[in-house]
Amino acid sequence: MTGARGWAEEALELLFRRVEETAGQVGARFPLYADPDDGRWTTTGRGSWTGGFWAGLLWLRARHTGVAADRSAASAVTARLAPWAEADTATRGLILWYGTAPAAEDDAAAGLRERAAKTALAAWDPELGLVPWGTALGGPRLRARADGVPGLVPLLASAGPEGRTAAATHLHRHLDLCLSGEAPGRPRPSWRWDEARGGWAAEPEPAPGWARGEAWLLLAVADGLLRAEGGTPWRTDRLTAATERLFQQGEFLDGPLVPPAEAAEAAEATDPGDHGGPGDHGGPRGHLDTSAAAIAAVALLKLAQLSGAAWATACAARSEAVLHHLVDVHLTRPAGNRPAGAGPAGTRPAGMLLDGCYEAKSGTAVRHELVWGDFFLALGLAGLLGRVDLTRV
Helix, strand or coil: CCHHHHHHHHHHHHHHHHHHHHHHHHCCCEEEEECCCCCCEEEECCCHHHHHHHHHHHHHHHHHHCCHHHHHHHHHHHHCCHHHHHCCECCHHHHHCCCCCCCCCCHHHHHHHHHHHHHHHHHCECCCCECCCECCCCCCCCEEEHHHCCCHHHHHHCCHHHHHHHHHHHHHHHHHHHCCCCCCCCCCCEEEEECCCCEEEECCCCCCCEHHHHHHHHHHHHHHHHHCCCCCCCCHHHHHHHHHHHHHHHCCCCCCCCCECEHHHCCCCCCCCCCCCCCCCCCCCCCECHHHHHHHHHHHHHHCCCCCCCCHHHHHHHHHHHHHHHHHHHECCCCCCCCCCCCCCCCCCCCCECCECCECCCCECCCEEEHHHHHHHHHHHHHHCCCCCCCCC
C-alpha cells in the first residue's frame, strides 16, 4: 500500500519533524498560526478552540514514532486541555474530541474525553435541539454555527444512548439551519436565536461561501453517517441527501482542489500551483484556504468507507488527489528541494502547510501555516496509509 504512496510517507515525516520544531518553539503555550516567511508561531496560553489540534498532532506523532517520550509530550499537552471540558462552548468538540481521539490506549485521554462528553450532553438544550454555541469564546450564547458541529457529533455519541440522540439532533438542527436556503445557494454557517421572534435568524458573518464552514459541515455529516444504524435518531436518508447537497454546493468532488477561503473571492483566488509558490501569492483578496481542503479530504476519506454509497469511489479518489496536491504544492520542503515555483528557500522550515486562511475579512493570517491545517493533513495522510482508523478519530 505504501509503495505507491511514497509521497505520503515523506510528507508525514516532514510534518512530524515540524511538530518537533514547533514543540521546542512554543513551550508550554499552544500554536495557532505561523508566519509563512520564517515559521514563527503566534500562540495562545490556553489553546482556544484550536488547542485540541496541537494535542492531536502530538498524538499522531507518538503513534508514528512509538517513542515513549513522544507519548509523554502528547499526554502532557492533552492534560492542559482539561479546563475546556466544563467551558460553555460547542467548540469543545473540536478541542476535546480531536485532542483525545488519536490517543490510542491512553487512560487519561479517554477519561478526559468521557468527562467532556458528559458535560456536553448536560449542555444540550432539547427544546432548541442542539448544544448552544456558548459564551466561552464571546458573543451571545444562543447561536448555532457550522464550526460547533464537527467533533461534537462523535463526542456526544460516545455518551451512551442519550448522547447518540443528542448528537443526531444537534447535527440535524444545524443542517436544518445551514442548508435552509434554496439550492444551489451556499450554506449559511451562522445563526442566532431571536428571543423576540421566537426563532432563528441568520447572521451576516461568516457569510455563505465560507469554505472552512462548508468543510466542517461535511466532516460532521460523515461522522454522523459512520455512526448511523438506520432509522431514528440518525435518519440516514436525510444525512445522505445532505451529503449530496454539500457535494454540489461546496464543489467537493469537482471544484478546485484548494478552495478560496470565501466564495466571493473565487474569481481572484489563484492556486500557487499555477502562479508563484506556496505563501507567495497575495493581495488584499483572493485568499485560498488549504486548511479547508485538508478538512474536506479527511471528510471524503471517511465517506469513502461507507459501503454501498454511490459516491464512495469518487470520494476516495478525490481525497487522495487533494492530499497529493497539498503536499506537492503547499507543503514546504528542505532548502533546495521545494515545490516547483516556490522561490528562494529563505528561512522557512520544512513541513509547513502554507496558504491557510485564518480570517479573510480582517486580513488575519491569510497565507499562513495553521495548526488545524497541519493536523488534518497529517490525519488524512495517516488515514490514507492505513495508520489511523478514521471511523474512530
